[in-house]
Amino acid sequence: xxxxxxxxxxxxxQFDRGAGPLKExxxxxxxxxxxxxxxxxxxxxxxxxxxxxxxxxxxxVVIKPGVKITFPWKLTIGNHVWLGEECWLLNxxxxxxxxxxxxxxxxxxxTGNHDYKSPTFDLITKTIRVEQGAWVGAGGFVGxxxxxxxxxxxxAGSVATKDLKAYWIYQGNPAVPVKExxxxxx
Amino acid sequence: xxxxxxxxxxxxxQFDRGAGPLKExxxxxxxxxxxxxxxxxxxxxxxxxxxxxxxxxxxxVVIKPGVKITFPWKLTIGNHVWLGEECWLLNxxxxxxxxxxxxxxxxxxxTGNHDYKSPTFDLITKTIRVEQGAWVGAGGFVGxxxxxxxxxxxxAGSVATKDLKAYWIYQGNPAVPVKExxxxxx
Amino acid sequence: xxxxxxxxxxxxxQFDRGAGPLKExxxxxxxxxxxxxxxxxxxxxxxxxxxxxxxxxxxxVVIKPGVKITFPWKLTIGNHVWLGEECWLLNxxxxxxxxxxxxxxxxxxxTGNHDYKSPTFDLITKTIRVEQGAWVGAGGFVGxxxxxxxxxxxxAGSVATKDLKAYWIYQGNPAVPVKExxxxxx
Numbered sequence: 001x002x003x004x005x006x007x008x009x010x011x012x013x014q015f016d017r018g019a020g021p022l023k024e025x026x027x028x029x030x031x032x033x034x035x036x037x038x039x040x041x042x043x044x045x046x047x048x049x050x051x052x053x054x055x056x057x058x059x060x061v062v063i064k065p066g067v068k069i070t071f072p073w074k075l076t077i078g079n080h081v082w083l084g085e086e087c088w089l090l091n092x093x094x095x096x097x098x099x100x101x102x103x104x105x106x107x108x109x110x111t112g113n114h115d116y117k118s119p120t121f122d123l124i125t126k127t128i129r130v131e132q133g134a135w136v137g138a139g140g141f142v143g144x145x146x147x148x149x150x151x152x153x154x155x156a157g158s159v160a161t162k163d164l165k166a167y168w169i170y171q172g173n174p175a176v177p178v179k180e181x182x183x184x185x186x
Numbered sequence: 187x188x189x190x191x192x193x194x195x196x197x198x199x200q201f202d203r204g205a206g207p208l209k210e211x212x213x214x215x216x217x218x219x220x221x222x223x224x225x226x227x228x229x230x231x232x233x234x235x236x237x238x239x240x241x242x243x244x245x246x247v248v249i250k251p252g253v254k255i256t257f258p259w260k261l262t263i264g265n266h267v268w269l270g271e272e273c274w275l276l277n278x279x280x281x282x283x284x285x286x287x288x289x290x291x292x293x294x295x296x297t298g299n300h301d302y303k304s305p306t307f308d309l310i311t312k313t314i315r316v317e318q319g320a321w322v323g324a325g326g327f328v329g330x331x332x333x334x335x336x337x338x339x340x341x342a343g344s345v346a347t348k349d350l351k352a353y354w355i356y357q358g359n360p361a362v363p364v365k366e367x368x369x370x371x372x
Numbered sequence: 373x374x375x376x377x378x379x380x381x382x383x384x385x386q387f388d389r390g391a392g393p394l395k396e397x398x399x400x401x402x403x404x405x406x407x408x409x410x411x412x413x414x415x416x417x418x419x420x421x422x423x424x425x426x427x428x429x430x431x432x433v434v435i436k437p438g439v440k441i442t443f444p445w446k447l448t449i450g451n452h453v454w455l456g457e458e459c460w461l462l463n464x465x466x467x468x469x470x471x472x473x474x475x476x477x478x479x480x481x482x483t484g485n486h487d488y489k490s491p492t493f494d495l496i497t498k499t500i501r502v503e504q505g506a507w508v509g510a511g512g513f514v515g516x517x518x519x520x521x522x523x524x525x526x527x528a529g530s531v532a533t534k535d536l537k538a539y540w541i542y543q544g545n546p547a548v549p550v551k552e553x554x555x556x557x558x
Contacts, residue, residue, distance in 0.1 A: 002523070002539060002554075002555060003555040003556065003557050003558065004472070004504070004505050004523065004555070005472045005504075005505040005523060005555065006452070006472060007432075007452035007453075007454065007472045007474070008432060008451075008452050008472075009558075025412070028411040028412060028437075029411055031411065032409070032411040037218070039214040039215055039217065039218040040211070040214060060193075060194060065214075079194075080192070080193035080194050081193075082193065088477075088478075090477065090510075100190070100191045100192060100193045100194075102193070102300065102307065105274075105276065105294075105296070106274075106294060108477075108478060108510065108511055110477070110510050110511075110528065112510075114474070114507065116507060116525055116541070116553055116555075117553070117554060117555055117556055118555070118556060118558075119555055119556065119557075119558045120558070121474065121507075132190070132191075133190050133191035135300065135302060135307075138276075138294065138296050138298075138327070139294055139296075139327050139345075141510070141511050141528055141529040143528055151188070151190065151191060153302055155347075156296065156327060156329055156345065156347075157327040157345035157359055158345075158359065159359075159511075159528065159529035159530075161527075161528075161543075167188060169302070171347075171359075171360065172359055172360065173359040173529055173530065173531075173543075173544055173545040174543065174544065181302055181303070182188075182303060183188060183189040183190070183191065183302075183303055183304070183305055184189065184303055184304060184305065185189050185305075186189065186195075186304075186305040186306070223404070225400040225401055225403065225404040226397070226400060246379075246380060251400075265380075266378070266379040266380050267379075268379065286376070286377045286378060286379045286380075288379070288486070288493065291460075291462065291480075291482070292460075292480060318376070318377075319376050319377040321486065321488060321493075324462075324480065324482050324484075324513070325480055325482075325513050325531075337374070337376065337377060339488055341533075342482065342513055342515055342531065342533075343513040343531035343545055344531075344545065345545075353374060355488070357533075357545075357546065358545055358546065359545040367488055367489070368374075368489060369374060369375040369376070369377065369488075369489055369490070369491055370375065370489055370490060370491065371375050371491075372375065372381075372490075372491045372492070
């Protein structure tokens with residue numbers, strides 16, 4: 001009989017949540033009230049709150065209703081970034097977002113994984129980096145450890161399982177490069 | 187160096203929200219309370235409220251809990267239509283739904299796009315039309331400008347990036363036609 | 373002209389909700405407050421509540437915030453099972469989950485379907501079975517009637533439209549087997 005998974009033996013190992021239970025508990029409450037339930041954006045207030053919890057957030061960042069950020073203290077966001085409704089930054093490991101990035105509605109950036117070859121299903125977390133000018137389309141999924149290159153595009157509903165090259169457009173599940181992104185000189 | 191996106195120069199251009207801030211603000215509040223938080227359907231009440239905000243809604247329309255409609259004043263729904271739990275009609279441009287249509291759970295109809303070739307990432311909105319008898323399956327995604335033909339089917343989790351022909355079944359990401367929909371004579 | 377769908381003639385036929393309106397109404401309220409809105413897990417309390425509503429739930433089951441279970445009285449969960457944030461067990465027909473299973477964030481197990489060949493769009497519900505040690509990745513979709521074999525893996529964002537063989541890893545939309553899952557002896 002092949003080996004089996006035994007989740008009773010699971011431990012998060014070296015994983016560091018990055019904050020104590022009090023801080024995390026208060027964040028969960030604030031997140032539910034201000035980020036999940038509030039029907040209007042209030043971006044400036046949200047950005048200020050994120051900074052209080054340890055995030056690095058640039059100026060003119062737009063945070064729409066329903067945005068979910070797991071650990072603000074593992075978040076770095078540049079200037080002129082948009083976080084669309086119901087997008088989720090599941091940043092067990094750090095997520096870094098450059099300037100002029102758009103993360104569209106219901107997109108999901110997920111830094112968490114498990115070692116499916118281990119009977120203890122060990123937690124694996126890997127940083128996600130979204131470089132300047134990139135666009136993660138509505139309902140797009142970006143997996144652990146992925147770098148979304150400068151001005152890359154992940155089209156709506158697509159699933160990024162590998163790094164996305166700068167100035168390329170990716171589509172599908174798993175996402176593959178479909179064409180170059182040529183931006184007009186202004 | 188190639189041109190870059192600069193979201194500080196973004197403007198919504200000719201885009202018309204279709205309602206003033208007061209009307210939109212009241213709608214956001216009503217939507218959160220009645221459409222998002224209420225655990226029971228109350229379809230008749232929801233339909234009446236949508237009509238108050240300018241929607242055209244037929245009779246016997248079922249609206250399950252958690253349905254999200256961005257702008258009721260840009261919505262036209264026929265008779266005997268079902269909107270499933272957590273489906274989202276993101277209708278920056280009009281969405282028109284014919285009679286006897288089923289939009290299943292967590293489906294996402296998205297009229298918004300951006301010009302990824304422009305350094306100012308201009309907003310592009312395009313009407314979505316779902317014709318009579320069509321079915322958008324659970325978790326399906328319908329992009330801007332798409333027409334879902336009469337009695338077409340988008341299978342669960344599939345992503346429509348092109349028009350769907352009448353009486354055809356589409357699957358995958360991007361969705362492709364897989365077989366004809368043959369409906370029995372009753 | 374080909375036959376058309378007429379949802380005014382729809383009926384759920386032999387479908388048995390498995391509980392009366394009072395029980396279902398109370399469950400909807402409890403679900404909204406404890407499962408959807410509560411920002412902390414409180415897994416032990418959730419498991420106790422599910423058992424009160426007729427679910428069979430093993431020990432050491434983790435139920436994160438935002439988990440949605442449609443009918444607790446049609447749910448069987450083994451020991452050491454994890455239900456991730458915003459996953460949805462849409463169990464119009466029974467869902468059975470074995471020991472040591474992980475259902476990740478935003479995964480969607482959907483037992484409901486419709487007969488698209490019938491003008492009355494009849495409801496079809498089929499049991500989903502997830503066997504021990506399996507893993508449904510984040511944002512994964514499992515359709516009606518699917519059996520996820522022992523220790524099978526559905527990767528993030530993938531759509532299972534056929535049974536998943538034991539100890540195989542599936543990816544894509546529709547999901548196809550990509551490699552065998554070899555678990556190390558501990």
